[in-house]
Structures are given as C-alpha cells and as structure tokens.
Amino acid sequence: MVGDFATAAANAIDAGFDGVEIHGANGYLLEQFLNPTVNDRTDRYSADTLENRLRFVLEVVDAVIARIGAQRTGIRLSPFGKLFDMAHYDAIEETYAALMAALGRRRIAYVHIMDQTGFFYDEGSTVPVSDRIHALMRQARPHLSTTALILAGGMTRERAETLIADGTIDLAAFGQPFISNPDLVARLQNGWPLATPDRATYYGGDTKGFVDYPAFEDQ
Numbered sequence: 001m002v003g004d005f006a007t008a009a010a011n012a013i014d015a016g017f018d019g020v021e022i023h024g025a026n027g028y029l030l031e032q033f034l035n036p037t038v039n040d041r042t043d044r045y046s047a048d049t050l051e052n053r054l055r056f057v058l059e060v061v062d063a064v065i066a067r068i069g070a071q072r073t074g075i076r077l078s079p080f081g082k083l084f085d086m087a088h089y090d091a092i093e094e095t096y097a098a099l100m101a102a103l104g105r106r107r108i109a110y111v112h113i114m115d116q117t118g119f120f121y122d123e124g125s126t127v128p129v130s131d132r133i134h135a136l137m138r139q140a141r142p143h144l145s146t147t148a149l150i151l152a153g154g155m156t157r158e159r160a161e162t163l164i165a166d167g168t169i170d171l172a173a174f175g176q177p178f179i180s181n182p183d184l185v186a187r188l189q190n191g192w193p194l195a196t197p198d199r200a201t202y203y204g205g206d207t208k209g210f211v212d213y214p215a216f217e218d219q
C-alpha cells in the first residue's frame, strides 16, 4: 500500500499536477491506523504505542516525499473526525500533536485539517470540538516552521480572518460555499452576499446543483 501511494503521487506529477494531498482524514485508510478504536492489528502497525499507530501514515508520507519531494507533498487530517464510524478516543490530541510535529520535521508543504463539526454531524453543538482543533493547531504551529496550516469546515470570511490574524492558520479552505458560489473569491473580496447551497442536490449523480449556480454579477 505504501508503494501504491508513492506510485500514485508520481503519476500525478507526471500528469502535470503541482502537488499531491495525501488523504489521511475522514475515516479513510490512514486514519484507520491512527484510531485505536479501529486499529486491531497486533504487529508493529498496532495501536499499542503511538509510534506504531503513526507508522503507516509516516511511511506513506516518506515514500511520497522520496518520489515527488516534500515541497510537493501535503496531507489532509481530521482530528476528532467521526466519519465512517470513527470513534473518539482519549489520545486524540497526543496523536495529532505527535503526527504534526513529525510532519513538520519532514518539511512538507502543508497540513490541511478538516473540521467535520457542523458539516457531517453534530450540527448546533460545534463549539467545543472546533476549539480543541484550533488549540491543537496552535500547539503544532512551532513544529511546522516551513509547513503551512490549512483549515476547512464551516469556514466564513470572518472566521478565516480571525483565525489567520491570531496565527492559528495560514490558509482557509472552503468546500460547500464553492458549490453555490462559482465566483466565491470575488464575493469574499468584495463583501458580496453568498448563495446558500442546496444540500438536496449533493451526491445527486449528475450536474444539477453543482454547475448551475449563477455568479453574483450575472444576477
């Protein structure tokens, strides 16, 4: 599997991409090694020690770096994620603090944190977990001297400005607002109102609800 990730990364660069984001978030394979409630291995990738739990993720990162370079390598992580039945566990902060420090030592391009609260679950009671994610990012910051910190999930212009100003993040990432606002950047720059996406058309299987929202200036 480690070799597959490295080959995929090299293929992406050969195809003309600037870089690769390793997907370590949202309950996918890498997070399944990190989470001790899911990882039931008994070998050196087991959940018994922090070092063992981080091993697969760091082997993937190192193999990708070896093929395409650290400056072309990013990773996505979702501490406190619950997608695909991920459960919370006591060592979340310890796990991601150690992981982000290890990523900083590798001088990868960026760490992209996905805050799932308010998006996939738990609407309305989002504050505590989001605060813990922000604290984790502030704690990791000194270990990420050449690695940019990105945050996605429920982002607004105001939230982005606050988190950038107080040094929690370097960059803000937007998902759903881009679906309903094809001109999102111009709207944020000009303070124009944002259109609300229609969740009923998500995952619909065709283009409806994905490419048919008008730009602000066309309305």
Ligand SMILES: Cc1cc2nc3c(=O)[nH]c(=O)nc-3n(C[C@H](O)[C@H](O)[C@H](O)COP(=O)(O)O)c2cc1C
Pocket: 025, 026, 114, 119, 152, 153, 154, 155, 173, 174, 175, 176, 177, 202, 203
């Ligand atoms: C319709 C839709 C499909 C998505 N599919 C995936 C996916 O397959 N894998 C994934 O990791 N994230 C997926 N996401 C999450 C986005 O990558 C992004 O992290 C999220 O939308 C950012 O939060 P925001 O929408 O609150 O800005 C999806 C989001 C939407 C709206």
